[in-house]
Amino acid sequence: MTDLDQFRQTYITECLELLDEMEERLLALNVDAPDNEELNAIFRCAHSIKGGSGAFGFDFITNFTHALEALLDSLREGKVLPTREVVDVLLKATDIVAQMVDAASDGGRPQDNFGAEIKALLEKFANGADAPCVPVAAEPIEASEGERQWRIDFTPHQTLFSTGNEPLLILRELGRLGAMEVSAVTSRVPPIDGLDATACFIGWSLRLRTAAPLSAIREAFEFVEDYCDLKIIDTQAAGSPSPPHWGERGWGEGGCGESKQTFNFPPHPAPLPPRGGRGSPNDLGGTKNLPKKGESSVAEVQAARVGQTTSIRVDLEKVDRLVNMVGELVITEAMLHAQTRGFAVEKFAGLLRGIDELAQHTRELQEAVMSVRMQPVKSVFARMPRIVRDIAEQLGKNIRLEMEGENTEVDKTVIEQLADPLTHMIRNSCDHGIEMPEERGDRGKPAQGVIVLSAYHRGGRIMIEVRDDGAGIDRARVLAKAREKGLVPAEVAPSDEEIDNIVFMAGFSTAEQVTNVSGRGVGMDVVKRNIESLGGTVRVTNEPGRGSVFTVSLPLTLAILDGMIVRVGAEHYIIPITNILETLRPKADEVRHVEGHSDVINVRGEFVSVIYLHRTFNIQDAERDPSKALVVLVESNRHKIGLVVDELIGQQQVVIKSLEANADPVKGVSGATILGDGRVSLILEVNELDQIGEGKSENLSRELAA
């Protein structure tokens, strides 16, 4: 079993998860008042599926999800309304993708036209009503393998309209089957005085190139069969690209001469391949050997399964339960320990020794259980070279990926969450960072661009860096684009750092055209969201012309947190240590009240706004005067705030428990934990506290400094 197969498997699992999520969100979508956040989330699911499919060469998934994504994009931008029909189609599309993924997981591929109907619908909705109803090919249509040329003469009877049929719909339907040229045959139209407006005098001549069978074409005419003269001719089979009676019906009229020229097809050498034997029309190169490849990989997987006994796959839920129970055991042990503290050693020697041993064992057990979840980041990193290679090839760039610190260990949950943002970041660096080789040459850089992906531990967190030696962020262009998109109001002049961070805003993209790689303005937005939802941060350091560095900082585990227990009045709270910069007791004259803002304190010349926890949380009997209480200086969203607390109780590692599983979320609280005495304590979410607190210290410092 090669590494790639392993990742393919991971991708498939992820896809199924994403599809589930998509379906769930689609089902929950309020059709009357769609939530933009929801639409964004759905879009991101589709985007992630597409992203991975490209990397693993599942072109059929890429093709299909591209259409899906396009429709979702239109929804997001409000061009298309998520009506019931649209949602229905989207749901059907998720089913199709699921089946494609299923097929891919078995190493095969679906039939050629699998999902074509739904894809057509997706495209139809995505284009909205104002799109051209019939694609008119300007370029000569080239036939690919597996496709046939059809000539269709569609001459409706004059009574067609009275039966409620609309020829346009039929033409559109046909247009979905493949590339089509349409000419109107107007020879039957009488002089104007003899014209009956309710009768149909126009006929159509169509040339259709499609892989769809005859029955599919016939189906389009299903409702009008009795009201028209229909000729469907397989021009290739007939061996006559230009049948003699072609011109008889006024084909030459009305500028159709031009399109006649476009019909010089090279004679088709190959006989029609059997159904299901080939790729979809858009993609023929290099997929021929895929099924074979897939088969062998399945065989390899099975062979590996027999041989592999050194490790097992365990459902994460089981590990979580284990972690939960060990947590409870630790509490019980602490309780026993506290209960027996006063016991005389002579009297209860055995009991006390037992309890001491219990303490040791539980601690070791806890460590062991936690280490089960730790894995080297290698498993995510190893996916990246392939991604870089593919993108470089696609974009015609020369990129080398260097990796450092692959053995840095991090919790399983973090690893799983890392894959998506990391892929997006790497793609972003390839697409927007590294320049084309010629451009690099002009700038005096080596033709080969370098992306360095590194991981290391720092202060109880894992840092992941994506560094490239590319063009960096073009601040002028980014700002112009952001203004154009209305993300930055014209009157605001952001700082360099602020401009750099615009790349993380939803809906921002500087790519000139929507590419397969990136450029829908979703990538870096996803990165930021994913990282922040994990309690991490992502920043960018930018040197225009010389490259940029994206740095992600993440907690090592999502299950345990180093916390400082603080007291406010009678309540105890936990502040994540990673947020804390320092603790101080300001002198009375260092606290200033600013009108219209929260209070600020002067910390060695820097003004920091203060949040009174007792006020925010409405707690009685707490110390109100910061100069008598303590101020815990924390960092939130790139700036500092001071939290006023009564007392620091101590530092402790706590197991994070979800509050939201049973209760409603509380603003400013990220979760809860159970302390040694079995009581629940709340973990503060510093970033949210900041939003509850009124002042923005950044602006404030500027004002005060001025």
Add this chain to the structure above:
Amino acid sequence: MADNFDKTRAIDKAEAEQKARQFLTFTVDHEEYGVDIMTVREIKGWTETTRLPNAPEFMRGVMNLRGLIIPIFDMRTRLHLGMTEATAKHVVIILAVGERNIGILVDAVSDILDVSADQIKPAPTVDTQVDAGFISGLISLESRMVVLLAVEHLFDMQHIEKAIAEAA
């Protein structure tokens, strides 16, 4: 096979509904209330809770139930009868409401009632209270009256807010 099984089960269910439902009854301020026994997970004595900041008044905070964090609601406050001065003698009933587990603080657990469907009277439509939507019915026995509570509506903030808005 499967068909038969489903049928028997359906019949059983219907019969059970016809026959009897069981309610756990408890007292708050000398009044008796009942909840469907199927929602009751466990009954335990009161222990101190951890207050949640800016929570509604009837929310007493959260407690640790073998590693799970469970919110505890004060029934007395919810019924607009003031706040329970909780002691170790007070009782917390842990209920499963939808996906969630919650605890309600009551004075004492009194009884388990077997009631047939026709004994349950609908809730009075003339409501003097702002949000009487959480009363699902009444049972009157010889000398007692038991108010049946629709737990799912009791502490559903949306429901409460709506009721308040309607009253206003």
